[in-house]
């Protein structure tokens with residue numbers, strides 16, 4: 001053994017000790033690193049498992065915060081919000097935000113929290129979150145946009161208009177938002193007559209800044225019979241559900257009979273008699289129904305659903321703002337031919 005190891009007074013002995021220490025340190029570091037990685041992995045798995053099986057908003061404080069969990073947990077919070085589990089999503093966002101000090105690292109989490117509060121109907125809390133973000137980062141256009149939505153839903157149209165000024169400065173097109181707020185402000189006014197409102201809406205129809213469907217719907221609500229004079233039959237497909245569900249007593253047959261498109265719609269509805277000549281509406285489902293009626297089929301009706309052209313979500317109820325993504329005037333009508341039921345007792349007005 002003495003021949004293998006250098007003796008303590010040999011200069012090689014010091015070199016030998018240094019080599020042993022370096023090797024020992026490397027092995028210990030490697031083992032510690034592997035242990036930490038394994039611990040993190042197990043911690044994430046166990047945490048996600050717990051979330052799946054408990055109302056985590058009550059258990060969040062018991063779980064240690066780890067920076068490596070921020071990304072998977074923010075994804076989880078987002079999918080919980082998509083599934084309508086707002087309470088759990090909000091609890092998770094709050095947990096992450098509470099433990100992250102640097103604003104730039106948690107700005108996107110605050111935005112998501114503001115949107116989740118909005119979807120869950122906590123409008124004041126949503127407002128507070130977006131104001132907080134804008135206090136720190138005034139050029140955050142996404143937060144400005146959602147703050148506008150919040151004020152719009154709160155009926156605070158003047159405040160909503162204030163958000164458009166910085167949005168325009170940031171280069172965001174606010175024309176659609178501005179038109180929408182003008183329309184909402186007009187409809188809310190109580191100090192002008194419905195006749196004056198009607199005339200102002202007719203003026204809105206002369207510009208493409210306003211949604212045709214929105215304006216016509218309000219015209220029908222204010223004065224159904226007067227509205228017929230302002231119907232553009234080439235845009236009938238945009239209001240097919242409104243026209244289809246109007247009570248018979250609200251129809252203006254003089255105007256309808258002068259338009260092949262409108263005539264076809266009410267022939268399909270079996271209100272006007274079928275004509276020998278081929279009258280086309282260029283609305284596929286209406287032309288199919290008229291042909292079927294001529295072939296002897298009857299007992300047909302139409303049902304409607306509404307697709308958001310932006311997020312592709314479908315709703316059974318008509319909307320001005322998509323209830324999912326809050327896009328404005330993104331609605332597309334989907335018609336289905338159904339079996340006629342007992343007489344309907346509702347309209348969209």
Ligand SMILES: [Zn+2]
Nearest residue numbers: 308311322325
């Ligand atoms: Zn949408």
